[in-house]
Amino acid sequence: MEKQIKIKADTLFLPICAGKKTELMECFCEGKKVMELQVPVDIQEKNGYHIDYYARFPVKQFIGKTLILRGHMPESFLEEIRNDAVCDTAASDRTDSDRPRRPRIHFTVQTGWINDPNGLVYKDGYFHLYFQYNPCDIAWENMCWGHAVSRDLLHWTQQDTVLYPDEHGTVFSGSGVVNEHGMLGLPESALLFFYTAAGACNRWCENDNSTQRLAYSLDGGATLQKMNWELATICKENRDPKVFWHEESRAYVMVLWLEKNDFGILRSDDLRNWRMTDRLTLDQAWECPDLIRLPGADGGAEWMFWSADGYYFWGTFDGFRFQTDGIRHEAYLGKLPYAAQTYAGVSDRVISVPWLRLPNRGTLYTGAMGLPRELSVVRLDGEKYLAQSLPLEWRKNCVPVDLTEMERGERLTYQYHGGEEVIELRVCLREDAQEMALRLGKDALTYDKKSGILSVNGTDYPIGCDVRDFSFLLDDVILEVTAKYDTIIGVFELQERECIIEIERDAFEKMQMNRM
The missing domain is CATH 2.115.10.20 (Glycosyl hydrolase domain; family 43)
Known part of the structure; x- marks a missing residue:
């Protein structure tokens, strides 16, 4: 199949049916090949061509020229290719639909x-x-x-x-x-x-x-x-x-x-x-x-x-x-x-x-x-x-949280709303405390000072004995853990975006929570 499109606007929009089998699409201008892409396509087309989002391609250098797109794509795919300002808004509407389900300060692409x-x-x-x-x-x-x-x-x-x-x-x-x-x-x-x-x-x-x-x-x-x-x-x-x-x-x-x-x-x-x-x-x-x-x-x-x-x-x-x-x-x-x-x-x-x-x-x-x-x-x-x-920059932008508002018996609890806020919990173990336990919904972290083992959901990491300082930073499903004056760092994926943070208060000499 082939589509000719005269470029009038700065951006070319390709309809994407994410996760489907890909087909090779070649792009030519004035007889010269200028691009080659593997593009996933909807070959079922039972209820019209399915579009998850539009992929954006800057084509300012081709304005006034004709691009020829070729590939084993269904005709309905070629019909959905756009090069107009109206499509820019439509594409943004599509790509922003999942915005609440993403980290705030860990960079992710729109699509x-x-x-x-x-x-x-x-x-x-x-x-x-x-x-x-x-x-x-x-x-x-x-x-x-x-x-x-x-x-x-x-x-x-x-x-x-x-x-x-x-x-x-x-x-x-x-x-x-x-x-x-x-x-x-x-x-x-x-x-x-x-x-x-x-x-x-x-x-x-x-x-x-x-x-x-x-x-x-x-x-x-x-x-x-x-x-x-x-x-x-x-x-x-x-x-x-x-x-x-x-x-x-x-x-x-x-x-x-x-x-x-x-x-x-x-x-x-x-x-x-x-x-x-x-x-x-x-x-x-x-x-x-x-x-x-x-x-x-x-x-x-x-x-x-x-x-x-x-x-x-x-x-x-x-x-x-x-x-x-x-x-x-x-x-x-x-x-x-x-x-x-x-x-x-x-x-x-x-x-x-x-x-x-x-x-x-x-x-x-x-x-x-x-x-x-x-x-x-x-x-x-x-x-x-x-x-x-x-x-x-994190220290300049974060806001301290009053921990006294989160007490519940012997545990500190905090309702974390993933995707809406970023929090950091900084703790220092008491000298006589033997272990630490932190629960984040379905995820559990423990540290035993005597064995020197940090356990994350059953996987053990030897980090050394008598470590007392920890930082836990949560951003959507991402948990970054640092310890021992930032010389130990681990990054983990959480099972839940929203969870109750629970931590035993009597194990700690100091606690501080920061929020963004």
Whole structure:
């Protein structure tokens, strides 16, 4: 089937029947292929074509031109494709229908699937969050870069999608930097984005390997333009370039996953020409690398190599090689957080955001981003630890709650309304207390000081003995737990969005609740 549509408005709307079998749709303009997507379609059509939502595609560059859409789609699908302002309102009505059933400060997309955070950069008062995105379904496919912005790391506004698959592959993960050194013939205010073009991940280039490519923005990150540049394949599926400026050696550094548990470190003076100066193998580490400099307690630098599962390795870095003792540390309890990346453009803070692998619960979106956390190094009893603390913006926005209003006998109780508020419960165990018990509806958490075991719904996590300080942050179905001066963090999915929080009062020396 084929549909010709003359573009008159900025946005093309595709009707999405989420979760159905996908069909390949190709888009051509003036004889050239400009897009390829796998789109789920309703093949039953018993009561008219079923539309869960409209996927939005910016097409301003095609205004006045005719797009030709081809694929094995029913004619009724093609008839529902829109390119008019009236449809914009209709699409918004559809996508907002499930808004109450989502977190408030953990970013989720209006509709579709998300995974890895990409291109995290701060510029002109805005935190930019780009991310792996499938606008056409609630499952992984069609990897694009979606975009959202925030002024406070808590409240996000989704923007137009900025990068789409092309003849080089789908758009996998990457990173962003501010062009402060005026490279590539672009102004210093430009934003630069390195990303992986994943060959073999779409039919368009099914026989190609993965390459690293570059895009830039001259309008503050709102739109990205692809450049005619590539870093040739080192290993077949090499991906996820994280780029930063290393001041001491006066060069840009790229860390790149190569294959298996191997990573490469590359250097460049001009962002065009790169040479690999180190190849390292790290125990069980895999993809989405980050090489992070943290301020040390003595005023020096502490370097840490990070991989997707939250595995990290302490070491030293001279701009060329990363030297490590090879000891693998784990940043998280559980496997929900993944592929965290740190922000560029923030000179006095190290801010990390992970993807949360939340499954779909019958909504029109899948996945969420973890709450941004500030990374720092702390020393406890002479040992070095990584701390992941709530951002300062949380403290500025939260409102203390009077706990005396929630007493009920020996327990503190609080009715939590998921999707309507975010709360944090901070507690400190009494020195003589042996255990803690917290119930959140169907979910139960216990901690035994003697064994050092934190148990979440029957799964045990050894966090060490005599831990006394805890923070529990609830946002819809997401529970973030931190302890031991923020050096222990776990993120979990709750079974209920609304629940009664129950906690025994006599086990605690201090309690404080904050609400947003």
